[in-house]
Amino acid sequence: MLFRVLPGSPVPLGEQIAACVRGAIADGTAAPGERLPPAREVAESLGVNVHTVLRGYQRLRDESLIELRRGRGAVITAAPGAAGQARLTEAVHGIIGQARELGLTDEEFLALVHHGLASTPVPARPGSGGAAH
Amino acid sequence: MTAIRRGTLAAVPYAVATAAYAGVFLANEDRLPGRIATHFSTGGGADDYMSRDGALWFGCALLVGLGLLFTVLTLVSKESAGSRLNTAVGVGTAVTVGYPLILTVLLNTDVQDPADVHLPLWHVAVLLVAGLATGALAWWLMGPGPRPEPAPPAPSLPLAEGEAVAWSRTMMSRVLLITAGAVTLVGAVTLVFGPWQAGLAPLVLGPVCAAFAGVRVTVDRRGLTVTSTVLPRPRLALPLGSIVGADSVEVDPVGEFGGWGYRIRPNRRGVLLRSGEALSVRTAKGREYVVTIDDSTTAAALLNGLTDRHAREHH
Numbered sequence: 001m002l003f004r005v006l007p008g009s010p011v012p013l014g015e016q017i018a019a020c021v022r023g024a025i026a027d028g029t030a031a032p033g034e035r036l037p038p039a040r041e042v043a044e045s046l047g048v049n050v051h052t053v054l055r056g057y058q059r060l061r062d063e064s065l066i067e068l069r070r071g072r073g074a075v076i077t078a079a080p081g082a083a084g085q086a087r088l089t090e091a092v093h094g095i096i097g098q099a100r101e102l103g104l105t106d107e108e109f110l111a112l113v114h115h116g117l118a119s120t121p122v123p124a125r126p127g128s129g130g131a132a133h
Numbered sequence: 134m135t136a137i138r139r140g141t142l143a144a145v146p147y148a149v150a151t152a153a154y155a156g157v158f159l160a161n162e163d164r165l166p167g168r169i170a171t172h173f174s175t176g177g178g179a180d181d182y183m184s185r186d187g188a189l190w191f192g193c194a195l196l197v198g199l200g201l202l203f204t205v206l207t208l209v210s211k212e213s214a215g216s217r218l219n220t221a222v223g224v225g226t227a228v229t230v231g232y233p234l235i236l237t238v239l240l241n242t243d244v245q246d247p248a249d250v251h252l253p254l255w256h257v258a259v260l261l262v263a264g265l266a267t268g269a270l271a272w273w274l275m276g277p278g279p280r281p282e283p284a285p286p287a288p289s290l291p292l293a294e295g296e297a298v299a300w301s302r303t304m305m306s307r308v309l310l311i312t313a314g315a316v317t318l319v320g321a322v323t324l325v326f327g328p329w330q331a332g333l334a335p336l337v338l339g340p341v342c343a344a345f346a347g348v349r350v351t352v353d354r355r356g357l358t359v360t361s362t363v364l365p366r367p368r369l370a371l372p373l374g375s376i377v378g379a380d381s382v383e384v385d386p387v388g389e390f391g392g393w394g395y396r397i398r399p400n401r402r403g404v405l406l407r408s409g410e411a412l413s414v415r416t417a418k419g420r421e422y423v424v425t426i427d428d429s430t431t432a433a434a435l436l437n438g439l440t441d442r443h444a445r446e447h448h
Contacts, residue, residue, distance in 0.1 A: 002431055003299040029428070037301035037349070045299030045353035 001036060002029075005046060013048055017056030018063075019093070025065055025076060026086040036066065036074035063089055136208055139216060142271060143207040143223040147200025150231030154192050157235050161242045169241040170250040179250045192234045199226060210388055217275050225268025232260040287380040288430075289437035299353040300435045303362055304426050306346045306406035309393075313342035345394075348404060350412065350426045352436050357414055359404050359424055369404065371422065373443045377415045379436035381429040384411040390423075412436075 001024060005016040024030035036042075039057060043050040057074050060066040065086055066074045076082070099109040158165075162185070169188050172181030183191065203223030210216040233256070240250050292298060317339025324332030347362035356376060360368035386405040390396035396403040403423040405411075412429040414422045414436065426432065 001301055002435065003297075003301075005297050006293065006295065007297060008295055029431075035303065037299075037351070041301065041349075041351065042299060045301065045351060045355075046297040047354065048297065 001034075003042060003046060005048070007048075012055075013052045014055030014059060017042070017046075017053055018059040019090075021056070021060055021076075022063070022065060022086045022089060025083055026090050028083060030076050032076055032078040032082060034076045035072075036076070038073055065089075136216070139220045139275060140204050140208045142275065143220045144200055144204040146224050146227035146231075146267070147196050147203070150227050150234075151193055151196040151200070154196060154231060154234050154238070155189070157238050158189050158192070161238060164242045165238070166241060166244055166247050168247050169237070170244075170247040171237055173250075173252040175254070177252050177254050179248055179252075182247055188237070196227070196231060196234070199223075199230060203227075217272060220275060221268045221272040224271035225264040228267045229260050229264030232256075232263060236260075287378060287437055288434045289441055290431075290434040292438045292442050294442075297354070298435060298439065299351065300432050301349060301351045301353075302426055302428060302432070303347055303349045304406055305362075306393075309346035309406065310343060313339045313346060315339075316342065346406075348406065348424075348426075350424055350432065352432050352439070354439065356439075357412075357422070357424075357436060369402075369422070369424075371414060371416060373439055374447075375416045375418070376436065376440050377417055378440065379412060379414045379433040381433045382411050382413040382423065383409060384413075384423050384425060386425075 001021065003017060003020045005013055005020070007013065009016065011019075021030065021036065036057070037045075039053040040050050042053045046053075057066065057068060060074075061068050063085065064079065065077060065082055067077055068074050096109070099112075104112070165185055167185055168182045169185055170179030170181070171183045171188055171191075172179070174180045200223075203219065203226070207216055207220045207223065210219055236252070236256060240252060241247060244250055290298075316335045320332045320334070320336030320339055322332070323329075324336060344361050344364050349358075349360055349362050351358040351360075354373070355370070356373040357371040357379075358368060359370075360366075384390075384403070384405065385408050386393050386396070386403065387408075390398055390401070390403045390405060393405045393407075396405060400419060401421045401423065404425065405423065406425050409425065410427060410429050411423050411425045412432045414424075416422070
């Protein structure tokens with residue numbers, strides 16, 4: 001697991017740490033079941049506060065990308081679709097960054113997303129339309 | 134020269150020597166006495182004897198055995214530095230052993246009483262010189278082997294000023310873990326059912342082994358750290374300032390280090406839990422550290438990036 005953070009960046013350090021793990025899950029360099037280094041060790045390595053690292057780990061747990069267990073540390077989830085979920089979250093962060101660059105307000109951006117959702121039909125899920133056959 | 138060709142080079146002299154010995158023996162069998170002189174004193178007179186068939190089998194077994202030994206040694210040592218010497222010594226030994234064996238047969242030919250057989254001492258000088266010469270010839274024939282082609286400079290991860298980076302990964306040796314578990318179990322069983330003194334050592338040794346079945350490798354602003362996943366000490370720490378460069382390599386623990394675990398070789402240290410991918414780190418003192426770990430290319434690139442930045446900041 002490779003962590004790269006810029007202390008001078010406007011993005012909070014915890015978010016940057018979460019982004020490193022998310023990116024590794026998205027591109028497959030971090031495999032399901034892989035154990036993340038203990039927060040204390042990451043904090044020592046990066047020279048940041050241990051709570052900052054824990055905030056990043058908690059963010060990943062909220063996104064269901066890792067499991068935090070007492071005594072076992074942080075483990076990348078083995079649930080199917082985690083990599084896809086991570087890629088989607090990355091993409092969302094990407095378009096939010098673009099929207100901010102263009103100076104869109106949050107309302108304008110959300111309206112854009114709503115409009116996009118409304119004009120895109122929900123595809124039939126494979127396996128859920130069994131009765132129609 | 135490839136390992137297969139070196140193995141052939143080690144095997145052929147023994148095949149030739151065995152064939153020559155058996156050939157000369159069988160061709161002269163009718164003219165040999167029932168008991169033949171096989172050992173000679175420093176004066177050159179015979180002082181030990183063997184039956185005719187016994188001598189034939191002994192000679193062939195000795196040559197075939199030595200041949201197998203050196204061929205296997207050569208094949209096992211593969212491309213490592215010792216392989217060339219192994220083969221050269223093997224070829225030289227074939228001559229040094231084959232020559233007196235055949236000579237013994239020739240000396241015993243047409244002799245009535247084996248006690249009369251006399252071995253002129255100058256043959257000893259001949260066989261030693263001939264052995265050295267053929268060994269040297271084999272050494273020269275093999276050449277220095279495939280020079281490790283000058284590896285392209287290992288990639289270096291460009292780092293921004295002030296960027297904080299860390300790479301960390303664990304490596305678990307399942308074989309070591311199972312072995313340690315088995316040792317502990319044996320200790321516990323002996324402690325309960327056998328003499329308790331005998332059970333104590335394995336009961337302590339097992340958990341200690343288990344503690345080193347998993348290692349964590351960390352690359353960060355402090356350099357390289359290798360430590361057990363459960364114990365904080367002992368640890369292997371190489372500060373950034375002492376590191377010259379890093380690379381991802383393929384390691385063969387048996388061929389290059391003579392086994393697994395923490396291995397010490399001249400100018401090389403190894404933390405080896407398996408064969409295959411490993412991180413290789415060179416220090417300013419000219420020493421190389423090899424640590425088996427997955428994704429070692431990332432670790433090496435990051436270490437190179439950190440070393441470059443460290444050098445920029447301190448010069």
